[in-house]
Amino acid sequence: MAFLVRKLRRSFTHIIPRLFIGLVFIYVYCEYLIYYVTQIQCGWIMLSKEPNDGVEPVYAMVIADTHLLGSRNGHWFDKWRREWQMHRAFQTAMTLHKPNVVFVLGDLFDEGKWCPEKEFNDYVDRFYTLFKVPDGTAMYAVVGNHDIGFHYRITPHLAKRFENKLKSPPVQLVSIRGNHFVLINSMAMEGDGCNLCARTVAEIANISNILKCSSGSSLCKGKKRLERYSRPIIMQHYPLYRESDSVCTEPDAAPLPERNGLFEERWDCLSKESTEYLVETLHPRAAFGAHTHHSCVVRHSFVPTPDHKIEFIEYTVPSFSWRNRLDPKYYLLTISPEEVKVSKCGMPREWTLQITAILMTLALIVYLRYYISMDTLSYNYKQL
Numbered sequence: 001m002a003f004l005v006r007k008l009r010r011s012f013t014h015i016i017p018r019l020f021i022g023l024v025f026i027y028v029y030c031e032y033l034i035y036y037v038t039q040i041q042c043g044w045i046m047l048s049k050e051p052n053d054g055v056e057p058v059y060a061m062v063i064a065d066t067h068l069l070g071s072r073n074g075h076w077f078d079k080w081r082r083e084w085q086m087h088r089a090f091q092t093a094m095t096l097h098k099p100n101v102v103f104v105l106g107d108l109f110d111e112g113k114w115c116p117e118k119e120f121n122d123y124v125d126r127f128y129t130l131f132k133v134p135d136g137t138a139m140y141a142v143v144g145n146h147d148i149g150f151h152y153r154i155t156p157h158l159a160k161r162f163e164n165k166l167k168s169p170p171v172q173l174v175s176i177r178g179n180h181f182v183l184i185n186s187m188a189m190e191g192d193g194c195n196l197c198a199r200t201v202a203e204i205a206n207i208s209n210i211l212k213c214s215s216g217s218s219l220c221k222g223k224k225r226l227e228r229y230s231r232p233i234i235m236q237h238y239p240l241y242r243e244s245d246s247v248c249t250e251p252d253a254a255p256l257p258e259r260n261g262l263f264e265e266r267w268d269c270l271s272k273e274s275t276e277y278l279v280e281t282l283h284p285r286a287a288f289g290a291h292t293h294h295s296c297v298v299r300h301s302f303v304p305t306p307d308h309k310i311e312f313i314e315y316t317v318p319s320f321s322w323r324n325r326l327d328p329k330y331y332l333l334t335i336s337p338e339e340v341k342v343s344k345c346g347m348p349r350e351w352t353l354q355i356t357a358i359l360m361t362l363a364l365i366v367y368l369r370y371y372i373s374m375d376t377l378s379y380n381y382k383q384l
C-alpha cells in the first residue's frame with residue numbers, strides 16, 4: 001500500500017506542473033500568439049515608383065463594421081468573445097504594421113441607433129479601449145447606419161452625439177503628406193434636401209472648390225488652397241451605386257446566391273444620382289466603402305463629358321468582426337499622391353482557432369500519457 005501511495009504521489013508531482021505549463025502555453029498561443037503568426041504574413045505593398053518630391057508614403061489601415069454589441073442583442077459570452085478577438089487582432093496589427101492613420105468605415109456600434117445616452121457613452125469608451133491606437137497614429141471614424149440609423153430614422157440628437165463623441169462631422173477633409181481623404185456620412189446623401197443632407201452637400205461643394213483651386217482649375221471660386229494637390233480618396237460606409245454584388249469576384253465576396261441579390265439604393269448602397277454627384281464633384285482616384293460585410297473590387301469609369309473620363313477603383317472592405325464573417329479582414333494602404341497600393345490582410349479563422357486548441361490539447365494528453373508510462377517504467381526498474 002505504501003508503495004502505491006509513493007508511486008501515485010510521484011506521478012502527480014511530476015504530471016501536474018507539466019499539465020499546468022501545457023495548458024498555459026495552449027491558452028497563450030490560441031489567445032495571443034496565433035494573431036501574430038497569422039497577421040505577420042501580411043504587410044505593406046511597395047509603391048512602383050518613388051514619390052516625386054521624396055516624401056514618405058502614407059501608411060493607412062482600414063477596418064469596418066466592428067458592430068460592438070449593446071444591451072439588446074446577442075449573448076454576453078458572444079459579446080465578450082468577439083470584442084476580445086477584435087481587440088487582440090487590432091492591437092497585433094498596431095504592433096506589427098505601425099500605421100500612420102486608421103480609418104474606421106462605419107457601424108462601429110451594433111445598437112447605436114437605439115441606445116440611451118449613458119449606454120452610448122459606454123459604447124464610445126469601450127470602442128476607444130478596444131481599438132486604442134499608439135501615440136503618433138491618428139484615427140478617423142465615419143458614421144454607419146447602425147450608429148445613428150438609416151436616413152429617415154436619424155434624429156438631430158443621434159447625428160450630433162456621434163459627431164461630437166467620435167469627432168466625425170458629416171463631411172471631413174483629411175490631408176496627410178499631399179494625400180487627401182474625404183470622409184462622408186453616407187446616410188446624408190439621400191438627396192431630399194433635409195438639414196443634414198443640405199449641410200453635407202454644401203461641405204462637399206466647398207471641398208470640391210478647394211480641390212479645384214489647388215489643381216489650378218479655371219473653375220476655382222475661392223482663395224483657399226491645399227499645399228499640394230492630388231485627387232482625393234473617398235471614405236464612407238455605403239458602397240457606391242452598383243446593381244448587386246454579382247460583379248464581385250473576390251474569394252471573400254458575398255456567397256451565392258446572396259451575391260446575385262439586387263441592391264436597394266439608399267439602403268444597400270448609395271443612389272445612382274448621389275454616386276454620380278460625388279464622382280463628378282470630387283474626381284476621386286479611389287473609393288473605400290463597407291456595409292455589406294463582404295469584399296468587392298469594382299473598376300469604375302465615368303464619362304461626364306465626351307472629352308473627360310474619370311476612372312478609379314472602389315474597394316468594399318469586409319467586416320472586422322467574427323460575428324459577421326468567419327474570416328474577418330482589414331486593409332493596409334500604401335499611398336502617395338501618385339499611387340494607391342492595397343493589401344488585404346486576413347485574421348485567424350474561427351475554425352482555425354478551435355482546431356488549433358483541440359489539436360494542441362490532444363498533443364498535450366499524448367505527451368502526458370507517454371511521460372507517465374516512461375516514468376513508471378523508470379520507477380519500477382529502480383525498485384528492482
